[in-house]
Amino acid sequence: MNRSSRLNRAAQLPDARFICSMCDPVRPHPPKSSRGFNAANRSRSKPSAGAMCGSNLRRVNGRRSRIEARITCSSSKRRTEVEFRQKFLYVMDAPKGLQSVENLAVRRNLVLSSPHLSKFDAFIFQNNPVPLVISSTDTENPIVYEVNAAFSELVGFTRDELIGQSITQLGIAIPNEARDERIAILETQTRYRMREAQIRARDGRVISVLLSAQRSVYDGVPCDVETLIDLTQLRRTEAALHRSEAHRMAILEHVREVITQTDVKGIIQYISPASLDLLGYTSDEMLGRSGLEFVHPDDRAKVQSIMRAVFLTHMPAHRGLAEFRLLRADGQVVWVEVSGKPLRGSSGRVEHVITVFRDISERKQIESLRHEQEHLQIALQKEIELNELKARMMGRISHEFRTPLASILTSATMIERYGSRLSDEERSRKLQQIYTEIHHLTQLLDTVNLIVTRNSNLMIADRMEIDFDQLCREQIDQMQLQETQRGFTGENAHKFIYVPNAAFKSTCADPQLIRSMLQQLLGNAARYSQRGTRIWLIIDSHRRDDEEYIMIRVTDEGIGITPEDLPHIFEPFFRGRMIEESSGIGVGLNLVKDAVHAHNGAISVESEPNVGTTFTILLPHVPSPCP
Structure with a gap:
């Protein structure tokens, strides 16, 4: 079998792996295209097959006994890779070359099998x-x-x-x-x-x-x-990320708000270019520095508290907005509104915080002007109310003074003109009327003086140990005596009923203020009740928030207070619709309220028109010895 036949057979039989022959090793006869195949690696100069084989023998795996080549079968035109091998033998004392041609396609198919x-x-x-x-x-x-x-x-x-x-x-x-x-x-x-x-x-x-x-x-x-x-x-993803990053940076560079990223120590890791407009610093000047350096000294404690809440207690991102001041590079103060979002790492701990700063200096200036305007408006309103109060006070005082003065003038004129004709009893009654009206005027002056003093200085209770039960009895007796002095006896006189409480025989309080409270409430009850009705003074105990209180209740069966007037009865110089024609300047209940507050107490009222009214006072019970 010549060499061309061997190669064609190797190309035509895919299942045949080896074809062997023996030839002269000294004169190899490579195949030619005219003999059935073409050498694939032949160069343009068409070197001899021997030269090609020799070159390949030196190149393939360093072994001159092996060479690979690609051939084309002349019948099927199928290109097949083959490997030539040669082994030197001596046959009958003559050197011979044992040559084989292997179909590499068969070998490679065997790789996977x-x-x-x-x-x-x-x-x-x-x-x-x-x-x-x-x-x-x-x-x-x-x-x-x-x-x-x-x-x-x-x-x-x-x-x-x-x-x-x-x-x-x-x-x-x-x-x-x-x-x-x-x-x-x-x-x-x-x-x-x-x-x-x-x-x-x-x-x-x-x-x-x-x-x-x-x-x-x-x-x-x-x-x-x-x-x-x-x-x-x-x-593609990297390109999209790059475009997204470029887009994000373009947005950040044109956003007016300053956006920062800080670590757990508050060190600035990123800050948007808007920092130059807000603070006068460039981004490079602020990177690596603590954010607290730019906070106003008076607000640093507040900012540190916010940072601890974020990093230590893992405060949620949506906890509202904070406002504080920053210092510009030129020393000016900038008010900012801040919102932040903590960023957690793989461990779940907060590692960074994204913060947005919005300049609100202009808004703060507007708010300051608005607050100032509101304060001026409040001051103006108070001035108007004060003027109205003064007008009402002067009107009530002039009215209250005119009546007793007229009565005094009438009594004095009667004595002067008809003194010789008056009996001793009539003369004495006229003089007593003058003394009563003078006493009433003195009380009015004392009330006005108390109002003026109260407006300039807060009412303060001068506490001392008092016999509370005895003080209450004295006020009941005095009110009953005044009824008699005014000529009201029997069924025409008010009946004052006292219900004591032995637990509060003594306490620490201001006796003058307690006496004034009782006089005012009992006097109002008598003034605005029909003749002969009952008036109660009831002392009871009350506990609130583990503290003991003295409860003072004054109840009458009088004309009552309308629902429209109830919210205003403690205002100075206020006169209810149902008592406008009665005497008084309208400051009694206001003084009672201040006296109660001076004892850290509370006062309330319940009333129904034409049924009656009940005032309830709660005073903290301070047992002796007084502090």
């Missing part, structure tokens, strides 16, 4: 979502031994189109420095760790991949197993 690769491994290889390719170790023209479906999909070639073909001639491998580096590493090492590379798909697209390679041997066949990870989506 070899005992070294189980069915399970083959299944994993073919169904791996990561592109995989097994190729020859030829550094310049690697031949594809096997690929999986993911690799075929990536490059756009079918498996049949790839098997047995050169990666370089298919245009998949792109010559570059990264490829040269990989080849150099695999020549000296068995593994090439992941590095970025580029390949070309069938449609001409250049695909960036993360490539790793490992040199291996299957069934005695050296090969490179390469893993490729498509970086196309990653590159």
Whole structure:
């Protein structure tokens, strides 16, 4: 069998792996195209087959006894890779070369069906979502031994189109420095760790991949197993992130609010360019500095408290807005409104805080002007009310003074003109009337003096130990005596009823204020009740918030107070609708309220028109000795 026949047979029989022959080792006869095949690696100068074989023998794995070539069968035009091998023997004392031609396609198909690769491994290889390719170790023209479906999909070639073909001639491998580096590493090492590379798909697209390679041997066949990870989506994501970051930075650069990121120590890690307009500092001047440096000294404690709440107690992001002052580079004060959002790390702890500062200096100025205007308005209103109060007071005082003065004048005139005609009893009654009216005027003057004094100084209780029960009895007796002095006796006189409480025989209080309270309330009850009705003074105990109080209740069966007047009865110089024609200047209940507050007490009222009124006073019981 000549050499051409052997090669054609190797190309035509895919199941035949080896074809052997023996020939003269000194004169090799390489095949010629006219004899059935073409040498694939023939150069343009068409060197002799021997030269080609010799060159290949020196290049393939460093062994001159092996050579790979690609041939085309003359009958089927099928290109087949073959490997020539030669071993020197002596036959009948003559040197001979035992030569063999191996069909590499058969060998490579045996790779995946070899005992070294189980069915399970083959299944994993073919169904791996990561592109995989097994190729020859030829550094310049690697031949594809096997690929999986993911690799075929990536490059756009079918498996049949790839098997047995050169990666370089298919245009998949792109010559570059990264490829040269990989080849150099695999020549000296068995593994090439992941590095970025580029390949070309069938449609001409250049695909960036993360490539790793490992040199291996299957069934005695050296090969490179390469893993490729498509970086196309990653590159798209990176580009999208870059565009998003550029968009975000463009927004931050044009936002008027200052946005910062600080760490757990309050050190500024990022600040938007708007800081120059707000504080007069550039971003570079503020980076790496504590945010507290720019806070007004009077507000630093407040800001530190907020920071502790965020970092230590993990305060939620939506806790409202804070307002404090910052200091500009020129020393001016800037009011800011601040909102923040804590950012947690993988451990769940707060590691950063994003803060937005909004300049509210103009708003603060407007608020300050508005507050000042409100204060002026309040002062003006108080001045108006005071003038009205003075007018009402002078009106009531003039009215109250005119009546007793008229009575005094009348009595004095009667005595002067008709003194000789008056009996001693009539003269005495007229003089007593003058004395009574003078006493009434004196009380009015004392009341006016008390009002003036009260307006300039707050009423203060001068506490001392008093016989509370005895003081109450004295007031009841005095009110009953006044009834008699006014000529009211029997059924025409008011009946004052006292209900004591032995638990409060003594207490610490201001006797003058207590006496004034009782006189005013009992006097009003008598003044605004029909003749002969009952008036009660009831002393009881009351506990509130674990504190003991003396409860004083004054109840009458008088004309009562309308619901419209109840909210105003403690105002100075107020006169109710039902008592406008009665005597008095309208400050009694106001003085009672101040006397109660001076004892840290409280007063309330319940009333129903034409049924009666009840005033209730609660005074803290302070047992002796007095503090």
